[in-house]
Amino acid sequence: MTAAVFGKAGAAVPETSLVQGGIGAKAYVLILLQLGLLALLLRQFQIESAAFIRLALLAFCGFAVHALLPLRYRLPFFLALSLAGIVLVLDIVNSLWIVGIGVALIGVCHLPVSFRIRGLLLLLVGTLLGAMRAKWVEAPALEAIWPILGSMFMFRLIVYFYDLRHDQAPVSPVRSLAYFFMLPNACFPLFPVIDYKAFRRNYYDDDAYRTYQVGIDWMLRGVVHLILYRFIYYHVTLAPSEVIGPAQLLQYLVANFLLYLRVSGLFHLIVGMLYLFGFRLPETHNRYLLASSFTDFWRRINIYWKEFMQRIFYYPMVFRLRKLGTTKAMVVSTLLVFALTWLLHAYQWFWLRGTLLLVWQDVLFWVILGLVVVANSLYEIKYGRERRLGNAAQTWRSLGILTLKTFATFWFICVLWSFWTAESVSSWLSLWSALGGHYTVDALIYPAIILVVILVGSVERNGLRNVRASAQDEASWRRARLVTVVSLLALIGLSIESVHQKFGAKVATTISSLRSGHLSRLDTAKLERGYYENLLSVDRFNSQLWEVYTKKPANWLDVQNAGLKRFTGDFAQTELVPSFVSQTPYGTLSVNRWGMRDRDYERAPPPNTYRIALLGASSVMGWGVADGETFEALLEDRLNQESGTAAKVHYEILNFGVPGYQPPQQLMALEKALAFAPNAVFYVATGREVSRAASYLVEVVQKKLNIPYGPLRDIVAKAGLEPSMDEATALKRLEPFRAEILSWTYQRIADQTRSNGAAAVWVFLPQVRQGTWQEETPEILRIAESAGFAVINMANVYKGQDIDSIRLAQWDDHPNRRGHELIASDLYDEIQKQRRTILDAAARRPVN
Amino acid sequence: MTDDIKAIIKDVILTEFLPGEDPEELTDATPLITGGILDSIATLKLVMFIEERFGITLQAHEVDPEHLDTIAQIAQLIRAKRS
Numbered sequence: 029m030t031a032a033v034f035g036k037a038g039a040a041v042p043e044t045s046l047v048q049g050g051i052g053a054k055a056y057v058l059i060l061l062q063l064g065l066l067a068l069l070l071r072q073f074q075i076e077s078a079a080f081i082r083l084a085l086l087a088f089c090g091f092a093v094h095a096l097l098p099l100r101y102r103l104p105f106f107l108a109l110s111l112a113g114i115v116l117v118l119d120i121v122n123s124l125w126i127v128g129i130g131v132a133l134i135g136v137c138h139l140p141v142s143f144r145i146r147g148l149l150l151l152l153v154g155t156l157l158g159a160m161r162a163k164w165v166e167a168p169a170l171e172a173i174w175p176i177l178g179s180m181f182m183f184r185l186i187v188y189f190y191d192l193r194h195d196q197a198p199v200s201p202v203r204s205l206a207y208f209f210m211l212p213n214a215c216f217p218l219f220p221v222i223d224y225k226a227f228r229r230n231y232y233d234d235d236a237y238r239t240y241q242v243g244i245d246w247m248l249r250g251v252v253h254l255i256l257y258r259f260i261y262y263h264v265t266l267a268p269s270e271v272i273g274p275a276q277l278l279q280y281l282v283a284n285f286l287l288y289l290r291v292s293g294l295f296h297l298i299v300g301m302l303y304l305f306g307f308r309l310p311e312t313h314n315r316y317l318l319a320s321s322f323t324d325f326w327r328r329i330n331i332y333w334k335e336f337m338q339r340i341f342y343y344p345m346v347f348r349l350r351k352l353g354t355t356k357a358m359v360v361s362t363l364l365v366f367a368l369t370w371l372l373h374a375y376q377w378f379w380l381r382g383t384l385l386l387v388w389q390d391v392l393f394w395v396i397l398g399l400v401v402v403a404n405s406l407y408e409i410k411y412g413r414e415r416r417l418g419n420a421a422q423t424w425r426s427l428g429i430l431t432l433k434t435f436a437t438f439w440f441i442c443v444l445w446s447f448w449t450a451e452s453v454s455s456w457l458s459l460w461s462a463l464g465g466h467y468t469v470d471a472l473i474y475p476a477i478i479l480v481v482i483l484v485g486s487v488e489r490n491g492l493r494n495v496r497a498s499a500q501d502e503a504s505w506r507r508a509r510l511v512t513v514v515s516l517l518a519l520i521g522l523s524i525e526s527v528h529q530k531f532g533a534k535v536a537t538t539i540s541s542l543r544s545g546h547l548s549r550l551d552t553a554k555l556e557r558g559y560y561e562n563l564l565s566v567d568r569f570n571s572q573l574w575e576v577y578t579k580k581p582a583n584w585l586d587v588q589n590a591g592l593k594r595f596t597g598d599f600a601q602t603e604l605v606p607s608f609v610s611q612t613p614y615g616t617l618s619v620n621r622w623g624m625r626d627r628d629y630e631r632a633p634p635p636n637t638y639r640i641a642l643l644g645a646s647s648v649m650g651w652g653v654a655d656g657e658t659f660e661a662l663l664e665d666r667l668n669q670e671s672g673t674a675a676k677v678h679y680e681i682l683n684f685g686v687p688g689y690q691p692p693q694q695l696m697a698l699e700k701a702l703a704f705a706p707n708a709v710f711y712v713a714t715g716r717e718v719s720r721a722a723s724y725l726v727e728v729v730q731k732k733l734n735i736p737y738g739p740l741r742d743i744v745a746k747a748g749l750e751p752s753m754d755e756a757t758a759l760k761r762l763e764p765f766r767a768e769i770l771s772w773t774y775q776r777i778a779d780q781t782r783s784n785g786a787a788a789v790w791v792f793l794p795q796v797r798q799g800t801w802q803e804e805t806p807e808i809l810r811i812a813e814s815a816g817f818a819v820i821n822m823a824n825v826y827k828g829q830d831i832d833s834i835r836l837a838q839w840d841d842h843p844n845r846r847g848h849e850l851i852a853s854d855l856y857d858e859i860q861k862q863r864r865t866i867l868d869a870a871a872r873r874p875v876n
Numbered sequence: 877m878t879d880d881i882k883a884i885i886k887d888v889i890l891t892e893f894l895p896g897e898d899p900e901e902l903t904d905a906t907p908l909i910t911g912g913i914l915d916s917i918a919t920l921k922l923v924m925f926i927e928e929r930f931g932i933t934l935q936a937h938e939v940d941p942e943h944l945d946t947i948a949q950i951a952q953l954i955r956a957k958r959s
Contacts, residue, residue, distance in 0.1 A: 346920060493911050
């Protein structure tokens with residue numbers, strides 16, 4: 029620690045020290061203290077992932093060393109830290125693949141041949157990698173690294189090669205490697221397109237202390253964006269089918285757009301971290317919610333993307349087309365840039381997800397945005413636009429006009445965004461039927477909040493952006509420090525349970541929900557559906573659900589494709605294939621000759637046998653556990669072991685569970701089950717029964733399947749469902765009949781069971797993860813009781829258990845072997861408690 | 877000569893893009909592109925002016941913050957092109 033390294037804390041640093049990146053002892057300690065608080069904040073709110081928190085700790089500890097090193101050692105140290113970060117997040121083998129392929133790609137850029145040949149070679153290598161990504165060429169070893177490898181090279185290689193062609197600055201291998209493998213990238217498939225020139229040019233070009241401090245400010249801002257994102261994602265988003273009136277429509281539009289906070293949050297976090305290592309990069313977003321025109325929006329949101337498109341495509345196109353006249357050249361080039369943005373979006377999707385993205389909304393979104401930006405640009409060419417060097421003197425009139433323009437732009441973007449992110453054009457169009465709903469005061473909530481935010485945000489907008497921190501005056505700099513430290517402490521304080529509980533149960537519950545990253549109720553429902561459907565059913569914009577899926581190994585429990593189920597062509601649609609056997613990572617999965625995931629039974633019960641038929645879906649079938657490990661098998665064994673030999677009654681539990689079965693499908697399963705003369709029928713419900721029953725009815729109508737039950741056909745007719753209707757519209761039509769569908773289904777199951785002399789038992793088996801799906805539980809319990817079922821409520825079966833110890837995997841919330849043991853044990857106890865009402869009542873039918 | 881170039885550039889920026897702003901506020905080091913004063917339309921207008929006024933030709937890859945972010949950088953580019 030020499031005097032050259034340590035200067036006077038926080039004071040303006042002379043030019044020579046700027047070059048050296050020196051920092052004072054007091055400033056160094058201040059930064060470390062704030063990084064400590066930031067690390068605590070990341071941990072308290074479990075920002076992003078455990079891997080990111082580990083990476084952040086590595087970066088913060090690395091900073092402590094990096095800031096003290098002589099300048100010439102800093103870039104190599106940053107590179108070493110970045111490579112260590114890749115190994116920390118991925119394993120050593122995957123890291124070697126990434127670095128190996130990356131070095132080869134960079135190497136091609138520097139081959140001693142002409143640029144044209146190098147460009148062709150890059151295209152060739154890119155095509156080969158693309159063929160592997162598309163699985164045309166087998167490359168199982170690379171399966172886990174594609175998103176990260178793609179995020180490192182898909183755009184930065186274009187920028188790098190372009191700059192290599194035109195830049196006169198000497199190339200440094202260390203800088204080139206650091207540019208591609210830069211530290212936080214290993215955690216983020218979605219990474220800003222950092223400009224190589226900016227990465228090189230702005231390296232330690234300002235006071236080091238202030239640069240580090242700005243990095244902390246930006247990371248904190250990123251965390252705030254991510255917390256706000258969670259609030260929107262968990263508590264504000266709606267499914268299209270829930271948009272039934274103007275209030276919900278506005279909520280849907282706002283929430284949909286504000287989900288972008290995740291991207292802006294991550295980008296702030298990423299670039300802020302780079303500031304800690306001297307890379308004073310431009311801002312990634314500039315208060316994009318306050319855009320007052322379409323061109324303003326394009327300039328403020330994802331600025332790195334705009335800069336990338338501008339440098340690599342827009343200016344070269346304008347220069348080539350200048351003979352048309354500059355205005356025409358600008359218009360044509362702008363439209364081409366938007367067309368290319370669509371194409372590159374599809375290209376990005378391909379590298380990240382491995383499939384081609386060809387969706388009409390995508391094309392139309394970029395066409396519409398391109399057209400409005402062109403129109404706005406032409407207006408600005410003709411009339412100019414206001415630019416300021418400093419804070420403009422505002423009048424109430426100018427503030428009012430700016431606020432209204434911003435308000436109008438915001439809503440236009442919300443509408444356009446909703447179109448872009450809709451599952452289909454018809455689904456988006458169906459949203460607007462909500463305008464015919466009831467107009468209540470609630471409809472004013474979101475417009476009022478947005479108006480206030482815009483009004484406050486429009487006061488004193490700074491004229492200049494990206495000004496060096498060293499140029500900021502001391503008073504405002506100190507004020508900004510105070511805001512950062514107070515915000516850090518306030519957020520950490522709020523995250524403490526004993527603190528947020530003081531704000532009342534509702535606020536405490538909300539804050540508690542923001543403290544961890546998990547799937548929203550809508551995405552959890554999609555994840556459940558995803559167990560049985562193709563991965564492509566994940567929305568284009570559903571980044572969190574996609575991230576969960578990317579962790580799923582290829583061919584995870586791929587028994588579906590191995591022939592576990594077959595189509596029946598009737599209302600049930602599918603059934604298990606009799607005598608199917610498959611080896612899974614969790615053991616053997618066998619289906620008996622009757623199509624039950626169970627041991628073999630005779631059709632007629634043997635003498636002195638008490639037989640239970642178990643209806644349910646995947647958890648009942650035993651998804652992810654071996655034969656003999658299902659709770660059904662465990663319970664059967666225990667009943668036979670502990671019933672006592674004196675009674676001489678043998679118990680049989682027949683497993684009629686079929687993965688993906690929804691409540692109405694159980695009507696068909698029941699018919700099959702009754703043919704085996706059970707003494708009792710246990711219907712196992714796992715939550716969201718009302719919603720699932722309604723969704724299933726929509727599905728069969730869309731597929732034009734015959735509905736063999738008159739009352740369900742009547743509901744379809746009353747709701748006016750048509751096969752051509754999109755899901756959201758159909759679900760809205762079914763809204764008034766949702767409870768009726770389940771009530772009738774339950775009633776029919778209970779009545780048929782009883783009329784066959786068996787006891788009808790309804791078992792509530794919760795999902796391993798708590799969530800908003802529980803909201804339907806009281807209603808389904810009430811419906812089950814009304815249908816006359818004997819009810820076994822196992823709501824507490826997983827209480828006190830760590831979720832990771834009872835579920836299969838992060839991407840699969842089915843109970844694992846331990847989970848099934850808990851269920852079997854709990855169900856046994858419940859049966860014993862209600863023995864008289866369940867087993868004895870069932871005994872009305874004579875034990876064979 | 878450099879000072880003359882700077883004065884011309886400063887004048888055109890103030891007239892075309894910052895009417896009514898205090899000339900003292902616009903220094904040789906004020907960030908024009910990264911600071912948000914020169915957007916793509918304004919940058920192209922400025923490029924056309926420079927080419928016409930100083931009789932030089934700029935390349936597309938030179939239209940970036942490395943060459944045009946400040947009046948000082950613009951003057952340096954023009955001088956290099958003319959020499």
